[in-house]
Amino acid sequence: MAAIITLSLLGILVLYLGLFKAKSALLPVTLIGLLVALGCELALWGGDAKPIYSGMVVFDNFALAFSILCIVTTGLILLLSKAYFSSISNNVAEYYCLILFSLTGALMVSAYHNFAMLFIGIEVMSVALYILVGIRKTDFGSNEAALKYFLMGAFSTGFLLFGITLLYGATGTFDITGVREYLIANPQQISPYFYGGVLLLLVGLCFKVGAAPFHFWTPDVYEGAPILITSYMSTVVKVASFAAFLRLFSYVFVPLHDFWTPVLLVVIIITLFIGNITAMMQASFKRMLAYSSISHAGYMLFAIVALGATSTSSIFTYAIAYSLSSVAAFAGLILVKRAKGSDQFVAFNGLGKTNPFLAFVITVAMLSLAGIPLTAGFIGKFMMFNTVMQDYHIVLLLLAVVNAAIGVFYYLRVVVHMYFKTAEEEGGAILLPLSFKVVLGATVMLTLLIGLYPDCIIGLL
Amino acid sequence: MDNLIQNIQGIPLNHYVIFCSIIFSIGVIGVLIRRNVIIIMMSIELMLNSVNLLLAAFSAYRGDASGQVFVFFIMALAAAEVAVGLAIVIMVYRNTKSVDIESLSKLRW
Numbered sequence: 318m319a320a321i322i323t324l325s326l327l328g329i330l331v332l333y334l335g336l337f338k339a340k341s342a343l344l345p346v347t348l349i350g351l352l353v354a355l356g357c358e359l360a361l362w363g364g365d366a367k368p369i370y371s372g373m374v375v376f377d378n379f380a381l382a383f384s385i386l387c388i389v390t391t392g393l394i395l396l397l398s399k400a401y402f403s404s405i406s407n408n409v410a411e412y413y414c415l416i417l418f419s420l421t422g423a424l425m426v427s428a429y430h431n432f433a434m435l436f437i438g439i440e441v442m443s444v445a446l447y448i449l450v451g452i453r454k455t456d457f458g459s460n461e462a463a464l465k466y467f468l469m470g471a472f473s474t475g476f477l478l479f480g481i482t483l484l485y486g487a488t489g490t491f492d493i494t495g496v497r498e499y500l501i502a503n504p505q506q507i508s509p510y511f512y513g514g515v516l517l518l519l520v521g522l523c524f525k526v527g528a529a530p531f532h533f534w535t536p537d538v539y540e541g542a543p544i545l546i547t548s549y550m551s552t553v554v555k556v557a558s559f560a561a562f563l564r565l566f567s568y569v570f571v572p573l574h575d576f577w578t579p580v581l582l583v584v585i586i587i588t589l590f591i592g593n594i595t596a597m598m599q600a601s602f603k604r605m606l607a608y609s610s611i612s613h614a615g616y617m618l619f620a621i622v623a624l625g626a627t628s629t630s631s632i633f634t635y636a637i638a639y640s641l642s643s644v645a646a647f648a649g650l651i652l653v654k655r656a657k658g659s660d661q662f663v664a665f666n667g668l669g670k671t672n673p674f675l676a677f678v679i680t681v682a683m684l685s686l687a688g689i690p691l692t693a694g695f696i697g698k699f700m701m702f703n704t705v706m707q708d709y710h711i712v713l714l715l716l717a718v719v720n721a722a723i724g725v726f727y728y729l730r731v732v733v734h735m736y737f738k739t740a741e742e743e744g745g746a747i748l749l750p751l752s753f754k755v756v757l758g759a760t761v762m763l764t765l766l767i768g769l770y771p772d773c774i775i776g777l778l
Numbered sequence: 779m780d781n782l783i784q785n786i787q788g789i790p791l792n793h794y795v796i797f798c799s800i801i802f803s804i805g806v807i808g809v810l811i812r813r814n815v816i817i818i819m820m821s822i823e824l825m826l827n828s829v830n831l832l833l834a835a836f837s838a839y840r841g842d843a844s845g846q847v848f849v850f851f852i853m854a855l856a857a858a859e860v861a862v863g864l865a866i867v868i869m870v871y872r873n874t875k876s877v878d879i880e881s882l883s884k885l886r887w
Contacts, residue, residue, distance in 0.1 A: 440855045457874075
């Protein structure tokens with residue numbers, strides 16, 4: 318809880334710093350605040366996890382692990398922001414403040430123990446993001462993305478709330494342990510409201526994580542938003558929503574496993590195919606990453622279908638691998654876009670010659686997203702497929718493997734552009750600021766480290 | 779207050795559920811078929827308010843106040859959401875001079 322309070326206060330502090338024109342202090346103060354929040358989370362690690370504040374939140378290792386991942390990813394993304402925000406807007410403090418508020422929401426979502434907290438967390442997380450997506454006020458694409466994101470977000474909130482209400486009607490409580498106890502106590506006569514509630518909650522959460530058939534807003538919003546915000550949305554928001562998803566289904570709805578598994582299986586298969594096949598046809602790197610994030614949502618849903626002892630740990634590993642490589646890929650995209658003014662694949666031509674380090678980092682990120690061995694992405698995919706195999710969902714596994722193969726194809730396309738095609742106009746090397754070097758280096762090191770020694774992560778949860 | 783709860787309980791619970799589901803569906807259909815952004819936002823409010831009504835009904839039937847407290851949360855957050863949403867609509871209107879959702883199709887679906 319200390320972390321949530323720290324971050325909310327930090328957001329207000331940053332806003333005041335902006336008011337008093339202390340622009341150079343914004344980034345250091347934000348990063349120090351994030352470190353304090355990280356310290357607060359680490360201090361709670363391994364303690365006794367009891368629901369606190371009348372059962373509103375619970376900080377068990379599961380919540381802490383996902384919160385820490387969110388805070389670290391936000392820190393990495395903010396490091397990339399140094400010259401980025403000031404180049405597109407004069408009001409830099411608002412960016413930091415809104416990102417911090419959104420992060421606060423993400424922490425609430427990963428630690429909720431009551432449906433009220435789930436709802437508030439999701440709203441706090443999204444409302445800040447609606448503004449961030451549309452923050453380039455005169456840019457048409459940004460406007461459109463903000464409007465679409467807002468309409469879809471509010472629409473899905475409606476489904477989520479109707480689902481929560483029906484669960485309340487059936488059980489008489491918003492507490493997730495209470496709901497679970499209701500399911501265990503009456504296995505035979507579960508109220509029909511409850512089934513409707515589960516389905517509506519599933520729809521609402523699928524909207525939030527961008528799983529098909531509720532994915533259609535994702536590519537537009539990711540393309541229209543500023544790149545840094547896109548990277549925030551596709552990592553932190555997605556990870557937090559998955560934490561919520563997993564807690565709900567692996568803890569509360571487990572006794573109803575037979576009811577929702579077929580629905581979720583259909584969602585996963587559609588998500589994987591739509592995400593991968595459309596990603597293959599994109600000419601823009603940013604849009605390709607948007608579709609690939611849809612397909613990654615599909616892979617992460619695997620762990621929820623095949624619930625087992627290792628599913629928490631495998632979804633966590635996958636989330637780490639995915640966040641690290643996404644941050645690296647988006648950092649590369651920011652640099653290339655700044656230098657060449659385009660986010661198409663063609664803009665990456667000849668990068669292997671002019672910027673060997675940047676090209677290497679993007680290659681590692683792509684290999685990790687594709688799930689090639691020796692990278693963290695492989696460990697994540699391996700653990701996912703392993704849990705599915707233990708449950709004998711062989712058909713699902715085959716489809717997933719086919720999709721992984723399609724994934725390799727389009728991820729490697731950018732690598733081909735970087736190393737085997739020459740740029741039409743000979744531009745000089747792209748200059749890497751120090752903060753970019755730190756972030757790129759750190760993400761690659763961690764990706765390879767987890768790829769080589771996966772035990773350091775797997776043992777945690 | 780007791781009188782009020784008795785009045786609410788005078789109508790069978792199923793009627794509330796059906797009524798709220800109908801309002802909710804009207805909201806969903808409105809979001810899906812209308813093209814004016816303001817009307818889409820009104821439809822979303824309709825969805826949220828049907829949820830509020832249903833929560834109040836469940837709460838009165840169960841004699842449990844937490845449902846009504848939840849209604850306040852929904853109202854507060856819906857207000858915040860609409861404030862941001864209207865700001866976005868104004869921003870879009872300044873650039874396109876239109877609140878029709880069809881005017882926004884620069885990004886490919």
